[in-house]
Amino acid sequence: MADSITLQVTRYRPEEESEPTIQEYDVPLGRQWSVLDGLNYVKDQIDGTLSFRWSCRMGICGSCGMTVNGEPKLTCGAFLTDYAPGPVRVEPLANFPVIRDLVVEIGDFIRKLPSVQPWIVREEERPVSEGEYLQTPEELDDYQQYSMCINCMLCYAACPVYGLDPEFMGPAAIALAQRYNLDSRDEGSRERLDVLIEHEGIWGCTFVGECTAVCPKGVDPAGAIQRYKLTAATETLKSFLLPRGAR
Amino acid sequence: MSGHPAYTEFHPRWYRRQMSTWWWLGKRAYLVFILRELSSVFVAWFVVFGLLMLRAVGQGDGQYQRFLDWAASPWVVVVNVVALLFVLLHAITWFNLAPKAMVVRLRGQRVPGSLVAASQYAGWVVLSAFVIWLLVGAG
Numbered sequence: 001m002a003d004s005i006t007l008q009v010t011r012y013r014p015e016e017e018s019e020p021t022i023q024e025y026d027v028p029l030g031r032q033w034s035v036l037d038g039l040n041y042v043k044d045q046i047d048g049t050l051s052f053r054w055s056c057r058m059g060i061c062g063s064c065g066m067t068v069n070g071e072p073k074l075t076c077g078a079f080l081t082d083y084a085p086g087p088v089r090v091e092p093l094a095n096f097p098v099i100r101d102l103v104v105e106i107g108d109f110i111r112k113l114p115s116v117q118p119w120i121v122r123e124e125e126r127p128v129s130e131g132e133y134l135q136t137p138e139e140l141d142d143y144q145q146y147s148m149c150i151n152c153m154l155c156y157a158a159c160p161v162y163g164l165d166p167e168f169m170g171p172a173a174i175a176l177a178q179r180y181n182l183d184s185r186d187e188g189s190r191e192r193l194d195v196l197i198e199h200e201g202i203w204g205c206t207f208v209g210e211c212t213a214v215c216p217k218g219v220d221p222a223g224a225i226q227r228y229k230l231t232a233a234t235e236t237l238k239s240f241l242l243p244r245g246a247r
Numbered sequence: 248m249s250g251h252p253a254y255t256e257f258h259p260r261w262y263r264r265q266m267s268t269w270w271w272l273g274k275r276a277y278l279v280f281i282l283r284e285l286s287s288v289f290v291a292w293f294v295v296f297g298l299l300m301l302r303a304v305g306q307g308d309g310q311y312q313r314f315l316d317w318a319a320s321p322w323v324v325v326v327n328v329v330a331l332l333f334v335l336l337h338a339i340t341w342f343n344l345a346p347k348a349m350v351v352r353l354r355g356q357r358v359p360g361s362l363v364a365a366s367q368y369a370g371w372v373v374l375s376a377f378v379i380w381l382l383v384g385a386g
């Protein structure tokens with residue numbers, strides 16, 4: 001086995017170039033080296049000007065998402081040996097503006113997220129003296145999968161609908177809305193539905209399904225959105241057929 | 248403080264990439280998606296074809312025979328074969344989608360998605376068998 005591998009890294013230095021360029025670096029092919037380890041080697045040993053985001057190195061913080069050989073990946077979970085003999089293309093996540101090198105601007109998602117109220121909404125808070133809101137394991141099971149999201153944005157990078165129409169709410173935000181809708185303690189599903197029933201909400205999704213394919217945490221945003229569509233359609237039907245009180 | 252915060256001197260110089268018109272050729276999954284979208288055209292074609300046949304039947308034997316001759320012409324056969332392939336793609340991807348949209352519970356247990364999908368396939372087989380029985384039984 002060769003003892004080094006080439007990284008073809010996208011650079012973008014707004015102060016000196018108007019378009020991204022590609023720069024090659026040879027890094028050691030360590031047996032347990034992730035693409036992120038390779039980038040950190042570049043940063044420490046070869047070229048300190050390379051910019052990228054990372055923090056936990058263990059698939060928890062969601063900050064190291066990049067495009068590796070065309071696929072959105074957490075670079076701390078993508079191993080160099082799997083790409084040997086290389087070269088490995090490392091690009092910033094697609095569908096987001098690039099700030100610098102491999103760093104993208106995800107403010108769009110951060111601004112959209114609060115509009116679906118991703119927290120527990122109560123019509124009336126129970127006083128603390130009444131104790132905590134209890135939940136059975138089955139009730140936990142209903143939403144737990146969606147609560148695993150780490151906001152890594154791989155799903156947005158994989159979603160052509162979002163790429164073509166940045167107004168689209170996007171996979172993770174809808175999955176997170178669903179995470180609270182399905183929580184037995186929550187009472188905010190009506191308000192969330194009002195937001196997500198808009199064209200840019202669930203109906204923007206054409207079920208390409210790639211968000212689910214690339215999600216590193218098994219969230220299945222595509223499934224969440226299709227389930228949500230079914231709920232929304234049922235609710236709309238009900239509002240036509242039933243008198244107000246019965247809904 | 249007013250207006251947008253300027254994080255750096257180069258804040259406005261984000262690089263925005265454009266999606267190419269041919270984005271759907273870049274990945275197998277995207278191509279399958281576009282083909283599935285396209286398949287709805289062929290579903291519509293089968294509906295039109297069925298309606299034409301119904302009309303011909305309603306107009307008596309002569310018209311029906313003429314319809315059959317038209318339906319047997321090479322280009323209609325080719326179109327129908329292509330349409331059949333697309334409709335199959337449509338049906339199969341639809342069946343695989345259903346368990347994602349529907350969470351079925353039996354006695355409090357969540358029925359696994361594969362079972363939901365399998366039950367639809369079973370329904371498909373039963374219905375097809377019924378139609379074949381109708382045709383063969385009648386002939």
Ligand code: SF4
Pocket residue numbers: 148149150151152153154155156171172175211214215216217218219220221
């Ligand atoms: S749904 Fe998955 S891919 Fe999307 S942001 Fe959350 S963890 Fe990342």
Ligand code: FES
Pocket residue numbers: 054055056057058059060061062063064065074075076077
């Ligand atoms: S560095 Fe935290 S998820 Fe990769």
